[in-house]
Amino acid sequence: MALDNKPPESQKLQGAADSMLATKPEGNESSVDDQADISSEEDFSDVDEKKVLRKMDLRLIPMLALLYLLSFLDRGNIGNARIEGLEKDLNLRGSQYNWCYSFQYPIEETEAINLYGRISPLHLCSRGANASGQDLPSIMIAWGTVMTLMGLVKNYKGLLIARIFLGVAEAGLYPGCAYYITMWYCSKEGQLRQALFFSAASIAGAFSGLLAFAIAKMHGVGGLEGWRWIFILEGLATVLVAIMAFFTIYDFPETASFFTERERAFVIHRLKPKLSSGIRGRNRNLLEYSLINASVLGYRLPAVPVYCTAAIIAIGSAWVADKRGQRSPFILFYMSCMAIGFIICIASAGRGLPGVVYAGVFIAVCGLYPAFPGNITWLSSNLAGSYKRATGMAIQIGIGNLSGAMASNFYRPGDAPKYYTGHGLQLAFVTTGIISVLILRFSYQRINKKRDLEGTxxxxEQQLADMGDKSPGFRYSL
Structure with a gap:
């Protein structure tokens, strides 16, 4: 269970955080947080780093993955409910279903930007007790309650209003979880943990249809249609997990009871530069990061083999990327795979080659899942200071996820079976994302070279620390 009191030693370490932000990192991964051990004289050779990481992995990642799995499950189950008769029973006409499906996204992501761009960073940077650890299960209870009540709607207006409230309730979850990971792990370890967490969505996408099919067999129980039971039972499951999460999610390393005193000091020592709130100036290149997100988040296919394969590739690729300390080459490769996949779909559509079309979709989705956590980690590595990182990640994810609202209308029934419009729009988005990756990499290379020549x-040291990632001593991760 997470502890509520901030230990005295973390207050002492907080004061040293700002001065360490100016440290120039070595190696490929150039974010400052990985180099805390280089700039400190304190010796932690007696601490087993791998053992500490295993502790964090076992205590943090499974619960975060479960939260996101349920979020993804609840967000997408309206499609399964439609199959089970929602549209007919609520007498939906024309584009009303699409409005209910897609209207959640702009509400959700706008609220996410508001939450993590203004409120949560204040709490997180002050590192007060329960600032993050208790926020996440609270979010779960809110959306689980809305999801449960969505099983009782009677008409289009009721469904639309419920989806709006679901978007508001879910808004902070993904940005919060992604940012929460950065407050425990160094950037050189971040992508693997982001991939493990994000891959929970793959599991939800793979098996949500099967689960909904089984629940729908309750049609008639209590006088309710099967699709209503999908909402009710999945919503109740979310609430139950949320209650459990209050006792299993830890706030921050300094309040984690599963560490020994020495391990706790070591973890805080590694993360000293991240404890500083940093400068609040303009976040560089957020548009490009957001476009990359938009290009990889707009495609969904309910096929078990695709999602399971994509999850394995995402985790394996993240492990290699962390070892190499590189982000953009991997993101570029997998986005190119997405582009190739959509080109195959366009070239083979309507030619009586369903196997080839499926292969194209398979390649596209397998490129999507490794690219997204790589992009999230890349941004978090290149924003120094808690405030900027929290705000930047919220904006990046918020704007990027708006593609979900657009993508739901890409594949229109009238375009079947070729779907040239949908595949073409997806290809255009991915191409834009590839260009954004190249712009970011070349921009960072230029800035790093300029700073190498100019020096500090x-x-x-305090002035350099206050400048955050704008410091001449900071080097952007490539």
């Missing part, structure tokens, strides 16, 4: 001048 006569600026003090």
């Amino acid at each position: 001048g006569d600026l003090s």
Whole structure:
């Protein structure tokens, strides 16, 4: 169970955080947080780093993955409910279903930007007790309650209003979880954990249809249609997990009871630079990061083999990327795979080659899942300071996820069976994302070279720390 009191030693370490932000990192991964051990004279050779990481992995990642799995499950189960008769029973006409499906996304992501761009960073940067650990299960209870009540709607207006409230309730979950990971792990370890967490969506996508099919067999129980039971039972499951999460999610390393005192000091030591709130200036290149997100988040296919394969590739690729300390080459490769997949779909559509079309879709989805956690980790590595990182990640994810609202209308029934419009729009998005990756990499390379030549001048360590990622001593991750 998470502890509520902030230990005295973390207050002492907090004061040293800002001065360490100016440290120039070595190696490929250039975010400052990985190099805390280089700039400190404190010796932690007696601490087994691998053992500490295993502790964190076992205590943090499974619960975060479960939260996101349920979120993804609840968000997408309206499609399964439609198959089981929702549209007919609520007498939906024309584009009313599409409005109910897609209207959640702009509400959700706008609210996410508001939450993590203004409120949560204040709490997270002050690192008060229960600032993050208790927020996540609270979010779960809110959306689980809305999901349960959605099983009682009587008409289009009721369904639309419920979806709006679901978007508001779910808004902070993904940005919150993604940011929460950055407050425990260094950037050199971040992508693997982001991939493990994000891959929960693959599991939900693979098996949500089977689960909904089984639940729908309750049609007539209590006088309710089967699709209503999908909402009710999945919503109740979310609430139950949320209650459990209050006792299993830890706030921050300094309040984690599963560490020994020495391990706790070591983890805080590794993350000292991340404890600083940093400068609140303009976040560089957020548009490009958001476009990359938009290009990889707009495609969904309920096929078990595809999602299971994509999850394995995402985790394996993240492991390699962390070892190499590189982000953009992997993102570029997998986005190119997505582009190839959609080109195959376009070239083979309507030619009586369903196997080839499926292969194209398979390749596209297998490129999607490794690219997304890579992009999230890349941004978090290149924003120094808690405030900027929290705000930047919220904006990145928020704007990027708006593609979900658009993508739901890409594949229109009238375009069957070729779906040239849908495949073409997806290809255009991916192409835009590839260009954005190249712009970011070349921009960062130019800035890093310029800073290598100019040096830090006569600026003090505190001045360099206050500048965050704009410091001449900071090097952007490539």
